[in-house]
Amino acid sequence: MFLVVRDEDIKKGLTTDKYFIWTEKILREKRVNPYVVAEFTASRWGIFSGLNDVLRLMEGINVDIYAMPEGTLFFPHEPVMVVTGHYLDFARFETAMLGFICHSSGVSTKAFRAKLAAGDKRVLSFGTRRQHPAIAAMIERAAWIGGVDGVSNVAAEKYLGIESVGTMPHALIISFGDQVAAWRAYDEVVDESVPRTMLVDTYCDEKSEAIRAVENVERVDAVRLDTPSSRRGNIRKIIEEIRWELDIRGRRDVRIVLSGGLDIEDILSLRDVVDAFGVGTSIAGAGPIDFSMDIVERNGEFCAKRGKRSGMKQVYRDWETLEDEVRLFSQDGPEGKEPLLEKVMEGGRILKETDLNFARDLALRQMEIIRRIGRAEEFVRDEV
Numbered sequence: 001m002f003l004v005v006r007d008e009d010i011k012k013g014l015t016t017d018k019y020f021i022w023t024e025k026i027l028r029e030k031r032v033n034p035y036v037v038a039e040f041t042a043s044r045w046g047i048f049s050g051l052n053d054v055l056r057l058m059e060g061i062n063v064d065i066y067a068m069p070e071g072t073l074f075f076p077h078e079p080v081m082v083v084t085g086h087y088l089d090f091a092r093f094e095t096a097m098l099g100f101i102c103h104s105s106g107v108s109t110k111a112f113r114a115k116l117a118a119g120d121k122r123v124l125s126f127g128t129r130r131q132h133p134a135i136a137a138m139i140e141r142a143a144w145i146g147g148v149d150g151v152s153n154v155a156a157e158k159y160l161g162i163e164s165v166g167t168m169p170h171a172l173i174i175s176f177g178d179q180v181a182a183w184r185a186y187d188e189v190v191d192e193s194v195p196r197t198m199l200v201d202t203y204c205d206e207k208s209e210a211i212r213a214v215e216n217v218e219r220v221d222a223v224r225l226d227t228p229s230s231r232r233g234n235i236r237k238i239i240e241e242i243r244w245e246l247d248i249r250g251r252r253d254v255r256i257v258l259s260g261g262l263d264i265e266d267i268l269s270l271r272d273v274v275d276a277f278g279v280g281t282s283i284a285g286a287g288p289i290d291f292s293m294d295i296v297e298r299n300g301e302f303c304a305k306r307g308k309r310s311g312m313k314q315v316y317r318d319w320e321t322l323e324d325e326v327r328l329f330s331q332d333g334p335e336g337k338e339p340l341l342e343k344v345m346e347g348g349r350i351l352k353e354t355d356l357n358f359a360r361d362l363a364l365r366q367m368e369i370i371r372r373i374g375r376a377e378e379f380v381r382d383e384v
Contacts, residue, residue: 055350060348102289
């Protein structure tokens with residue numbers, strides 16, 4: 001019904017680049033099929049995700065795969081994933097494997113930066129409406145791994161087991177034609193476990209609507225500002241006015257939620273006056289991590305194209321400092337550092353899949369280490 005490539009076609013390798021089809025034809029006719037080691041690296045840092053889809057893709061194909069756990073912080077030129085096997089067994093799947101990890105890791109990395117920037121304030125993923133609905137679960141999964149505190153798309157409940165979160169749209173208020181009536185209806189109808197976050201910028205200025213909300217609705221837990229850029233003005237002053245008016249009315253308990261075109265700089269500049277950020281396009285539409293796949297061994301011999309280092313490698317980490325060291329896989333590891341790449345597939349059989357919450361906890365643990373060692377600003381501003 002929708003223009004979406006079917007699972008079975010991805011599994012067959014139909015989502016490949018044409019030159020892999022020509023490569024297969026040439027190698028088969030010339031009877032060339034080396035046993036290779038292919039590694040996946042990027043020239044920047046990020047949070048690795050998308051591995052589970054790679055494993056499902058390659059299940060039943062005679063390859064071995066080694067990978068960092070999803071949620072792992074990786075640094076430039078470190079292999080995050082390694083595939084070993086006869087080249088013709090997986091040549092046409094390079095495009096799909098890259099697509100899975102490039103896209104997902106890009107979202108996870110931006111979510112990680114947003115949460116790191118927000119400190120102890122909440123960050124919510126609001127952006128699946130900016131992407132094709134077929135990948136809504138993938139977007140929310142990647143954002144969750146990156147460390148967001150909640151996701152808005154209901155598909156996350158079915159596909160990920162994550163309870164979705166939300167407030168109310170302008171459409172609800174416009175349907176009633178009256179803010180107070182809409183707020184009261186929300187408070188009366190929606191399940192009591194859901195926070196009462198009232199949208200306060202539909203018809204009037206945000207301050208006056210926030211005051212009307214707390215004075216006319218029995219339960220108000222938060223107010224949300226989703227002001228368009230054409231009307232936003234000095235949003236910090238607006239938020240400070242709202243905070244003042246709520247506080248003097250004895251409503252210091254009412255939180256302020258901000259959404260609408262937010263990015264890292266907005267979070268940094270407003271985290272002292274905002275309690276939660278609804279971040280949409282910035283996370284869901286994050287640029288992909290530009291991973292590449294490169295053959296580094298052929299039939300047991302070192303080989304690599306220009307700009308790449310030959311040999312199958314392992315990455316070792318000092319978890320106190322997040323300092324990594326890359327060595328040949330066949331070498332002994334340095335004392336005091338742990339290997340990051342682990343075998344997750346053998347002969348096409350999946351050995352280990354990702355536990356979603358473990359991946360998220362890993363990302364958050366690394367976030368705390370970054371803060372402790374004083375490198376938060378560096379990662380937030382993407383200057384690693």
